[in-house]
Each structure stands twice: as C-alpha cells, then as structure tokens.
Amino acid sequence: MSALDERLARVALNWLTEPGDPRVARLVEDLGAVRVHEHLLAERDVHGLHTDVAARLEGFDVHRHLDEAEKTGARFVVPGEEEWPTRLDALRDAPVLNERGGVPVGLWVRGPLDLAGLTRSVAVVGSRSATTYGTQVAAEIAHAVARAGSAVVSGAALGIDQAAHRGALAGNGATVAVLACGVDRIYPAANRALVEHVLDVGAVVSEAAPGREPTRIRFLSRNRVIAALSEVTVVAEAALRSGALSTATWCERLNRPLLGVPGPVTSAQSQGVHERLRLGRAHLVTCGEDVLEYVGRPGEHLTDARHGETIPRDRLPWRQKQVLEAFPAVDVVDAPALARAAGIGIREVQGALLRLGAHGWVVQEGEGWRLGRHG
Amino acid sequence: MSALDERLARVALNWLTEPGDPRVARLVEDLGAVRVHEHLLAERDVHGLHTDVAARLEGFDVHRHLDEAEKTGARFVVPGEEEWPTRLDALRDAPVLNERGGVPVGLWVRGPLDLAGLTRSVAVVGSRSATTYGTQVAAEIAHAVARAGSAVVSGAALGIDQAAHRGALAGNGATVAVLACGVDRIYPAANRALVEHVLDVGAVVSEAAPGREPTRIRFLSRNRVIAALSEVTVVAEAALRSGALSTATWCERLNRPLLGVPGPVTSAQSQGVHERLRLGRAHLVTCGEDVLEYVGRPGEHLTDARHGETIPRDRLPWRQKQVLEAFPAVDVVDAPALARAAGIGIREVQGALLRLGAHGWVVQEGEGWRLGRHG
Numbered sequence: 001m002s003a004l005d006e007r008l009a010r011v012a013l014n015w016l017t018e019p020g021d022p023r024v025a026r027l028v029e030d031l032g033a034v035r036v037h038e039h040l041l042a043e044r045d046v047h048g049l050h051t052d053v054a055a056r057l058e059g060f061d062v063h064r065h066l067d068e069a070e071k072t073g074a075r076f077v078v079p080g081e082e083e084w085p086t087r088l089d090a091l092r093d094a095p096v097l098n099e100r101g102g103v104p105v106g107l108w109v110r111g112p113l114d115l116a117g118l119t120r121s122v123a124v125v126g127s128r129s130a131t132t133y134g135t136q137v138a139a140e141i142a143h144a145v146a147r148a149g150s151a152v153v154s155g156a157a158l159g160i161d162q163a164a165h166r167g168a169l170a171g172n173g174a175t176v177a178v179l180a181c182g183v184d185r186i187y188p189a190a191n192r193a194l195v196e197h198v199l200d201v202g203a204v205v206s207e208a209a210p211g212r213e214p215t216r217i218r219f220l221s222r223n224r225v226i227a228a229l230s231e232v233t234v235v236a237e238a239a240l241r242s243g244a245l246s247t248a249t250w251c252e253r254l255n256r257p258l259l260g261v262p263g264p265v266t267s268a269q270s271q272g273v274h275e276r277l278r279l280g281r282a283h284l285v286t287c288g289e290d291v292l293e294y295v296g297r298p299g300e301h302l303t304d305a306r307h308g309e310t311i312p313r314d315r316l317p318w319r320q321k322q323v324l325e326a327f328p329a330v331d332v333v334d335a336p337a338l339a340r341a342a343g344i345g346i347r348e349v350q351g352a353l354l355r356l357g358a359h360g361w362v363v364q365e366g367e368g369w370r371l372g373r374h375g
Numbered sequence: 376m377s378a379l380d381e382r383l384a385r386v387a388l389n390w391l392t393e394p395g396d397p398r399v400a401r402l403v404e405d406l407g408a409v410r411v412h413e414h415l416l417a418e419r420d421v422h423g424l425h426t427d428v429a430a431r432l433e434g435f436d437v438h439r440h441l442d443e444a445e446k447t448g449a450r451f452v453v454p455g456e457e458e459w460p461t462r463l464d465a466l467r468d469a470p471v472l473n474e475r476g477g478v479p480v481g482l483w484v485r486g487p488l489d490l491a492g493l494t495r496s497v498a499v500v501g502s503r504s505a506t507t508y509g510t511q512v513a514a515e516i517a518h519a520v521a522r523a524g525s526a527v528v529s530g531a532a533l534g535i536d537q538a539a540h541r542g543a544l545a546g547n548g549a550t551v552a553v554l555a556c557g558v559d560r561i562y563p564a565a566n567r568a569l570v571e572h573v574l575d576v577g578a579v580v581s582e583a584a585p586g587r588e589p590t591r592i593r594f595l596s597r598n599r600v601i602a603a604l605s606e607v608t609v610v611a612e613a614a615l616r617s618g619a620l621s622t623a624t625w626c627e628r629l630n631r632p633l634l635g636v637p638g639p640v641t642s643a644q645s646q647g648v649h650e651r652l653r654l655g656r657a658h659l660v661t662c663g664e665d666v667l668e669y670v671g672r673p674g675e676h677l678t679d680a681r682h683g684e685t686i687p688r689d690r691l692p693w694r695q696k697q698v699l700e701a702f703p704a705v706d707v708v709d710a711p712a713l714a715r716a717a718g719i720g721i722r723e724v725q726g727a728l729l730r731l732g733a734h735g736w737v738v739q740e741g742e743g744w745r746l747g748r749h750g
Binding site for chain 2: 016017018021056133136137187214215216218220240241261263264265270275277278280283284285286287290
C-alpha cells in the first residue's frame with residue numbers, strides 16, 4: 001500500500017485502531033497521520049502501539065472502505081476541514097480518563113447538520129434507567145435550549161438521552177446524537193425511530209468506524225466526544241455509578257461548566273448529580289433558562305430569558321403551534337412525517353398545515369412542506 | 376421607680392419594646408440597659424425611641440412581671456449570664472434586615488435544656504405548607520443531626536418546623552423551639568402536643584415577653600434568633616416567597632453556612648431553596664451526614680465522596696476487565712475482534728478469556744464468546 005494523504009491516512013488509522021486510544025491520538029499529534037501510517041506499515045513498533053495494527057493495515061483498502069461508508073451517507077470529517085468542530089481540539093490538553101483521551105483522528109457523520117455550526121451546543125445526558133421526572137425535566141431543558149438556538153448533544157441512549165433528543169426535535173432545534181457504535185448502526189434498536197429522525201434533521205456522529213459494535217469501552221470513549229462537542233454539559237439524572245458521570249468528568253477535565261439538575265434526595269437516580277453539586281463540582285440548574293446563562297457570551301441570556309418575551313409563534317392556536325414545532329429546521333417534510341414527529345393524527349396535521357400556510361408560517365413545496373418566513 | 380440593676384432593666388426594656396428593634400439593641404450596646412432605662416424614665420427622647428415607652432415604663436412593676444413569668448416556668452436569660460448563648464452576640468455586627476436586628480436584650484426560656492450547652496446546634500427550617508417529601512427529609516435530617524449530639528433549632532410552626540422538632544425528639548436529641556409569641560403561649564394551637572413535648576425535654580425560647588401574640592414582624596424577628604442560635608441553617612423546603620428564606624438570609628448575614636435540601640425542580644416548595652443553591656449562596660445537602668460536615672471542628676464529620684457500591688467487576692484484574700469491556704452488549708464475538716476492540720494482543724486476550732470463562736463472566740459459543748451471567 002502506497003503512502004496516503006493525511007485524510008486517507010486518518011481514515012485508515014480510525015478504522016484500524018480503537019476510538020479514543022490516547023496513544024494513537026498522541027502519535028498523530030506528534031508525527032502526523034501520514035507518518036504514523038507509514039511507520040505502522042513498516043511494522044515499526046511506535047511507542048508500544050501493537051504491531052497487529054500494522055498487520056491489519058497491510059491488507060486494508062482505505063479507498064474501498066471509505067467508498068462503502070460514503071454510500072451509507074456517512075462522511076468522514078478530520079481536523080483542519082471546514083466541518084471540523086474545533087471545540088474538539090481542547091481534548092489535546094485534557095488528561096486521560098478510563099484510558100481514553102486525545103483529539104479524535106476523525107469523526108464519522110451522517111445527517112444534514114453541519115458540525116462546524118455547532119455554536120453554543122449543550123450536552124444533555126443522564127441515566128438510561130431514568131425516572132419519569134428526570135426524562136420530563138431533560139426534555140423540557142432540551143426543548144428550551146434548542147429553541148434558543150443551541151444544538152443539543154446527547155448519546156441516543158434510552159432514558160435521559162432519548163428525552164433530550166426528543167425535546168430538541170420538538171423545539172425544532174438542532175440535535176446531535178453521538179454513538180458508541182458505527183453511524184450505520186442503531187443501538188439500542190428501540191431508538192431506531194429517534195435516531196432516524198435525528199438523521200433527517202440533525203447529525204449522527206461517531207468516532208467508531210462504520211460497522212463497529214458498541215462496547216463498554218466505546219461508550220466511555222464516546223462520552224468524551226459528547227462533552228468535547230458541547231459548551232456545557234447538563235446531567236439531568238445519574239445514579240452514583242451512572243455512565244453519564246463519565247461525560248460529567250470529561251466536561252470537568254475540559255474546564256467547561258458542568259450543570260446538574262437536582263431531584264428528590266430520596267431518588268437514587270439523582271444521587272450522582274447531588275454528589276457533584278454537593279462537592280461544588282457542578283452548578284445547579286432547574287430549567288433551560290438557567291442552562292442558557294452558562295452558554296454563549298457572558299450576560300447574553302441573563303435577563304431576557306428570565307422573563308420569556310412573547311413571540312408571535314406563542315400566540316398561535318395550540319394545534320398549529322404543535323405542528324409548527326414538529327418541523328425540521330431546514331428540510332422539506334411531508335404531512336405523515338409531521339404527524340409522526342408531533343405525535344398527532346394526519347388529518348389534524350393537514351388542517352393545521354393549511355391554516356399555517358395561509359399565514360406564511362409554512363410553504364408547500366411539491367408533496368411536502370417547509371418552514372416559511374415566519375416559521 | 377428607682378434605678379434597677381442591669382438584669383431588671385433588661386426585663387423592663389424587653390417587656391416594653393418590640394423584639395429585635397435595632398434601635399433598642401444599639402442603645403443598650405452603647406449605654407448599657409440601666410442607663411437606657413434611666414434615660415427613658417426621665418422622658419428624654421433617646422435617638423428617636425418613642426417616648427410612649429417612657430410612659431409605660433413609669434407604671435411598670437418589673438418585679439411583679441418577672442415573678443409572674445417565673446411562675447409559668449419561664450426564666451429570663453441575659454448576656455453575661457451563664458446560660459446566655461454567646462453565639463447570639465454575633466448579631467451585634469450583622470446588618471439590619473426587615474428593620475430588625477441587634478443582640479436581644481434578653482431571652483425568655485422554658486424547659487430543662489441549658490442554652491449554654493447549645494454547641495453545634497443546627498437550625499432546620501422551611502415552609503409551613505411543606506410537601507410530604509419535604510417533611511420526611513427534614514425529619515430524617517433532624518433525627519440524624521440530633522443523634523450526633525447537635526441540638527435542632529426550629530420555629531415550632533407547621534410543616535418543616537414541626538417535622539424538624541419531631542425528628543430530633545424521635546432521635547432522643549436536644550431541640551429548641553424559638554417562638555414569635557411569648558413562651559407561655561402556643562401558636563399554632565395544632566402544635567400544642569409538640570410544644571409540650573419540647574417543654575419537657577428541650578427548650579422553648581422567645582425574645583417576645585410572656586403574653587405577647589405572634590405578629591408578622593415578630594416572626595421576622597424570631598427568624599433572626601433561630602439563625603443566630605445555630606451554627607448552620609438548613610432550609611428543607613421553601614417556596615420563592617417563603618418566610619423561611621428570611622431565616623436563610625439571617626444565616627448569610629451572620630456569615631454562617633447556609634445549607635439547602637434540593638427537591639424536584641417541578642415543586643414550587645423547592646424553588647426558594649434551588650434559587651439559593653443556584654446563586655451559590657447555599658450549599659447542597661442531602662442527609663444528616665452532609666449537614667454534620669459543616670458542624671463542629673473542621674474535618675470531624677467529613678463524609679467521603681460517595682462512589683456507589685463496589686461491584687464484582689471492579690475487583691477483576693485489569694487485563695481481564697479490559698477484555699470484558701471490549702465485549703459487545705449482545706453479540707457473539709471472536710478473540711481477534713476482542714483484541715482489536717481492546718487494543719491488546721491476541722494471546723493476552725485468549726488468556727484473559729479462559730480466566731473470565733472459568734468464573735462465568737464469559738461463555739464460549741462455537742468459535743466465539745459472549746457475555747455470561749456475570750458479565
């Protein structure tokens with residue numbers, strides 16, 4: 001195999017090493033992907049990186065793998081490219097956690113959302129086995145944050161993650177699902193509809209190469225990407241041993257604000273959050289407005305958000321508002337998709353669309369609809 | 376009326392002025408009670424203190440009033456006496472709040488508890504209209520704190536106060552009820568049994584003279600005594616406009632730790648607490664142990680950071696754990712795939728698999744392995 005350019009070398013290294021292996025990140029940092037790739041091909045043991053990587057590299061057809069991945073709609077984004085979310089570069093100086101660390105060699109991305117546009121993004125994470133209370137509050141926070149223009153980043157897991165993505169989608173906002181498996185897979189299967197919705201309007205991201213299965217260590221590695229993509233991390237609910245606390249610790253290691261939603265002290269699902277709050281490692285937040293105080297330029301959200309100005313959309317009849325809020329930010333969407341997203345009947349959606357269309361909130365386009373000037 | 380000694384002068388001033396009138400406190404501080412008393416008797420207007428006090432002082436038989444009060448079992452405790460809780464002296468330098476402030480001229484006390492023995496006392500306060508959750512947590516905290524030897528100070532109101540006293544009594548601990556009315560009265564009447572229990576084993580205290588009715592301003596004045604008698608103040612539940620927050624503010628003005636118990640963000644009864652926590656004005660506590668960390672000598676009650684239970688997986692040798700963590704959640708996987716996922720050599724993986732298999736962590740299936748019962 002001949003020498004590759006930086007980007008292709010990164011594809012090969014990404015494919016054949018584990019996400020978040022700090023040795024790989026360090027080597028690429030020091031030598032560049034092309035030289036690491038060449039060294040490995042020459043079977044030189046580079047700082048203890050196992051030579052079986054070299055063996056696998058030898059037979060690896062990077063062009064074919066990249067082509068196949070791109071056929072599934074995935075793109076590979078590497079540092080220096082326009083879409084690269086530079087916030088990830090902060091991982092360069094963050095200490096290793098659970099033997100994971102470093103800037104990703106690259107990220108696999110699917111979906112229309114441009115990662116470079118992820119300003120003021122907010123991670124909303126928490127337990128899989130969340131309570132009704134926790135999921136409700138997480139959804140409300142995600143909704144408010146998304147409405148204010150922040151992307152909501154989470155892990156597409158059951159429980160809090162699911163509620164966070166749903167809340168953002170319901171708020172017509174941007175959302176990013178960071179997976180522990182390849183972006184061509186869906187885990188858990190129960191979240192298929194959700195992940196597909198995110199694929200439609202947001203971005204599904206993974207450091208793991210296409211086809212990879214989720215493993216425990218990949219979840220830990222993935223949590224680092226969630227925290228690194230986000231300006232702040234909100235933990236909505238987490239028991240004392242919840243995996244969400246690893247995301248919280250990554251947030252701390254990146255010196256970014258860690259926010260915690262309190263709950264009943266009698267709830268095991270809030271104990272992990274209370275512990276961080278008690279030790280002064282997290283700030284207490286109770287709603288989206290509280291979160292927004294920590295996002296963006298200092299003071300930007302301090303007063304306005306507190307009193308919640310009325311906007312024209314607020315004065316729409318409830319059903320029309322519901323349909324409007326089910327719209328994706330950019331794409332054209334058809335009535336059945338809106339019915340699904342809003343969770344209401346198709347006929348009611350069609351009625352609401354006609355009335356919304358009459359006032360310019362939405363515009364018909366072929367068989368579908370998109371947001372109009374006022375939407 | 377002839378000149379009185381300091382103690383009797385204080386009885387007279389206490390009886391004829393309002394609890395917590397900062398002008399009285401200041402004058403007594405500057406001139407001593409005897410001279411303030413003499414000045415007033417001479418109808419000299421002392422710094423705007425109303426001369427009707429002077430008129431009332433003229434006909435006031437301090438010996439008779441003191442005798443009658445003592446017949447109800449009340450004693451009058453003044454600064455400099457053995458039972459005087461010197462912690463109250465900190466009120467001298469605390470700024471005025473709600474036009475109340477200053478060191479009390481004296482305190483009326485009933486019950487066997489010696490106020491001088493109130494070391495490490497903890498105020499537990501909160502809303503009258505508390506939730507079941509709030510009263511339960513307040514009672515548990517008071518119980519734990521009392522068991523550890525701290526007196527629980529509260530206001531004998533319904534809701535959180537009641538739960539706090541009950542928790543302390545259930546823990547066989549010391550408790551102090553600070554009333555807004557005279558110590559010979561019981562308000563609210565519904566708390567008669569509780570106050571009588573406190574009278575039996577603890578102390579019922581008031582700055583208001585015997586016979587005085589509770590008024591709004593006396594509640595505000597009383598809250599200052601609760602905070603001043605206590606080393607820390609715990610707010611268990613408080614709505615945004617709860618009177619308990621005045622106790623909290625007194626605690627802050629005294630530069631003592633203000634502690635808050637979180638609750639559901641959806642509960643109005645926790646909003647006042649969350650607001651103090653959010654603004655960094657209070658520390659989060661979830662149980663009696665957390666409270667005790669703030670009481671007594673530094674480090675005495677230090678609780679360990681809570682990590683959750685150790686699980687068997689934590690005790691596995693590192694290499695086996697690493698292999699276990701490389702397993703996919705559901706599927707069967709072969710050793711080379713595990714080696715890739717774990718980023719370690721195939722031979723090491725095979726060794727680890729045999730040991731993990733021997734203890735049921737993983738199970739061989741055909742050519743591959745899957746997670747076993749313990750995995």
